[in-house]
Amino acid sequence: MKIYRSLEEIPFEKETCLTLGTFDGIHLGHQEIIRSLTRAVNGTGRSVLLTFSPHPQKIVGGDDKLCLLTTLEEKQHILKSLGIDALLIMSFNPRLASQPPRDFIMEIVRNVGVRCFFIGFNHAFGKDRTGDEKLLNQVGDQCGFKVAVIPPVLVHGETVSSTRIRRKLHQGLVQEAALMLGRPYCVEGKVVRGHGLGHRIGFPTANIRVSDRDKLIPGHGVYAVQVHYRRRSFSGMCYIGFRPTVNGHSKGIEVHVLGTVEDLYQQRLRVLFLNRIREEKKFESVDRLREQINEDKLRVKQLLSSVNE
Known part of the structure; x- marks a missing residue:
């Protein structure tokens, strides 16, 4: 072309x-x-x-x-x-x-x-x-x-339209958006240093800075995703939001890759959104947050295993 x-x-x-x-x-x-x-x-x-x-x-x-x-x-x-x-x-x-x-x-x-x-x-x-x-x-x-x-x-x-797809993504309806796009919606960016909370509670995450400031970011919540990195594909879960449990003030995009993977700092990742499993929520403690993330991880594994069957 x-x-x-x-x-x-x-x-x-x-x-x-x-x-x-x-x-x-x-x-x-x-x-x-x-x-x-x-x-x-x-x-x-x-x-x-x-x-x-x-x-x-x-x-x-x-x-x-x-x-x-x-x-x-x-x-x-x-x-x-x-x-x-x-x-x-x-x-x-x-x-x-x-x-x-x-x-x-x-x-x-x-x-x-x-x-x-x-x-x-x-x-x-x-x-x-x-x-x-x-x-x-x-x-x-x-x-x-x-x-x-x-x-x-x-x-x-x-009727399929860009406006309707944007609206669905803002609402977190990534499956419905994918049906209209003909493919999963994705964002791409570089992994940057975060606050380290995920690592401290046993779920290390890659904090992604999206490459284009005009790129639409799906609505807040937790998603089952595929992560593309150096021509390889990994299953993962992605959190988008303000981290209300720890009184966060800035919006973040964090990806936890399932399975063993090398240090991703400063690497470029492409994240494909497959399904939203829950909305953003403030928990009464970090321990309760840890429990919920473990439940999220199990659900993501179940969802992705059914997709790959």
Whole structure:
């Protein structure tokens, strides 16, 4: 997959099948658009996905606290696995945000070349999100490209969307989120020094500092997870929260790896969330906390053994 950073950089190819959007999460709905896109190429021309960085809501809506499902690096990795020929990453800035949608599409056509435009059923783009299927068809009639609108993907009667997945993750519903993503949700980061409480009570943990500050962290609680480290995979349990039993004041992400593993300090870990086993809770003592963690560990082992059967 070739990666380009501007409209001026990407070579012109009139037989281009193109889609555009933020594609945060690259969930099942996005994947259906991408499959339709790559099938349409059929050995002639190329498939191009145009996306934006930073997320447009951070510029247009001023939502600096927006949490993302995928970092740009994760997005590139997933798109490569889905068979996209070229990824065009445009810098989203106030100039682009104020550009009328017709002008934006015409600029794409002139610089990239388009044979067919693929969009989701509710896609809107351009200034004030006034660009839509109707406008694309009008420009397509003028410029000679077709427009394909991909219907929604439903999971248990719910339309798959990035917003809905974010909401589920904030609620700790990682299994439901995984069904919509088509894979377990994950975070990645470096192991840093913690307060050492886990080690003192018999459950040493790796304290993770997530690499991207915009990355969404699931809701507080204890989770059954898989930990990927140096191309190896380990079962584990992950705690997210403020450590209320010891009057903690900062949010932390701690992973206890099941089984023997080397010192992970300063190493990069990738944590896949499989199931939440309980919410965050304040215990009356550290001894009671230790007992609960032991119960959590047994439950995580049971859950993960059933998954691996």
